[in-house]
Amino acid sequence: MAEITLVEAVDLALAYEMQADPSVVILGEDIAKNGGVFRATQGLLDKFGPDRVRDTPLAESMIGGLAIGMAIEGLKPVAEFQFMGFLYPALDQIINHAARIRNRTRGHLSCPVVFRAPFGSGIHAPEHHSESTEALLAHIPGLRVVIPSSPVRAYGLLLASIRDPDPVIFLEPSRLYRFAKQEVEDNGKALPLDKCFTLREGKDITLVTWGAMIKETMAAAEVIVKEGIDVEIIDVATLKPLDMETILSSVEKTGRCVIIHEAPKTGGVGADISAQIAEKALLSLKAPVMRITGYDTIVPYARLEKYYIPSVPQIVDAIKKTMEFA
């Protein structure tokens, strides 16, 4: 077992599944010869050859359409968009075709495609390399939206996404790509989709988060646990469909919840989680459900980036306010 980073885990999962399943192909801008903008596909061209590892022109709508066509015809394409901000030209393909092929053909055809894209800020890149618009995709019926937050989950959830018979948007938090190493066993075992991962059990308050914000949330937990507050941390992992069962069962236990996400507050997935808690767990609530999120602004350039990303003190403060609520 090797200690690898999240981006290496993506590479490892792709290599495993390409080896195991000859219908898996990968495509995207600079993913073959160059190994991908973040090197998530490094070495795959040498291993699997140019028929299965394809560089594409700089045309995202085409990447979307090409991958959908491949998927409908029996391949299992994994297409990369260099950044989430470059995915938008392909939205028509994704929303109008990938998401509804199964429905439109009354189940005759399916679209087992995975669209991968790095996302999120904190890497000192321009704004269209830094945004978190996962809610946009989670809103679309027919799409799965999966976000890993550790090398282990990147490996296991990407395998599950490739094996899933329907389209999956697999969003990789670029801030976590090389943040930490973790032991990952290259055994081809997938992790379940549509399930939350409880990273820490606690009885006083539930922290719900995903993607790169796991990092700040864990750090905030470390601070607050020293003050005697026993936090439970849930990594949502699959934003669509949402595993509300796990979140509700935790909130019923703790009676308190803070949702943390990097994306802007308005219309964020946090709003939906909060609304569902209000609908289904109101009788358990001891305090209002709080959201700590990015601002309703464009992600600022590098120097101001740290003020945009929800900080550890912000999260700690929200936890305290929630705990002190009458």
Place this chain on the structure above:
Amino acid sequence: MIFNLPDLGEGLAEAEIREWYVKQGDIVKVDQKLLSVETAKAVVDVPSPEAGKIVKLYGNKGDFIKTGAPLVEFEGDNGSVVGKLEASSHVLKEDNVIIGARKNENEFIKVLPAIRALAKQLNIDLNLVKPTGSHGEITEEDVRKSQGSDALHGVRRFMAEAMSYAHQEIAAVTLMDDANITHLSGNADITVAIFQALIHAIKKEPALNAWYDSKTKTRILQHDIHLGLAIDTEEGLFVPVLKDTHQKDAKALRSEIDVFKKSVRDRTVSPNDLKGATITISNFGMFAGRYATPMIVPPQVAILGCGQIRKEVKVVEDKMAICRVAPLSLTFDHRVVTGGEASRFLAAVIHYLESAHD
């Protein structure tokens, strides 16, 4: 990552290495000068595009490097990223990750936030409330019903402590008798009359206006008469103290009683007004009750209770007569006060009331 010679802004195809400022193995910062190159037009310093360890330098002094050709290789291949990724040697340990929902073993209290707030306001422990709501939740009615069974707090708690202490401490004996107040008109201020009777009786028999310290077994006779007046409220028993009553006339006493009744009801009575009684009066007969065994609060040694004033047939000068009667109950601490003292005291009270005028 490999750093290629950038276009130095002049559209030139190549540049000559003049001098390396760094060597293989060096750790450099962003913007640190790597080398100087000479183009056809100028000598230019080339800054490092990233922080990191230098693995390889491409070319030596005097070599010509083509624009876009490799110049420096940094350790680790982090991709041709716009921006900067944090790379760390941090090792992630995630123990006991739970996948999916776990059924809660315990039943949790279900209650609407507004009712939860109500319970908090009423100081009710929701763990002790039985839920009757259709979703198994605690309703407002459940909370209100359990109000009586909560732990004592505030004035009631104090009452419980004080009475319990008094009961353990004091050797209480209660004398009961009646005062015939037929001659007083229906408008007479009986409460003030009893106050004045008490003040009169203390002058005749000072032993009951005293404090007793049981630890040192010391009795301190009090020269001033500070009268405690027991007032019953929903929240519990309050005993404000009328100071120096021996120096006050009936009018002053009545107005002071009225002020205290109001300040007790609206809870503005100050803690100082509740201290320092040398003897206490309790008018307990508002609804029912003829005689009682009133409790003395240490360090006092006596309390006089007055029950419900009633009409009664009495023998007056060997004839039956319908009289108005005030039933009196005097409790005294027999450790400090003798039966004789108490009896003389009560006789003085009765005598005063029976000879008083409106």
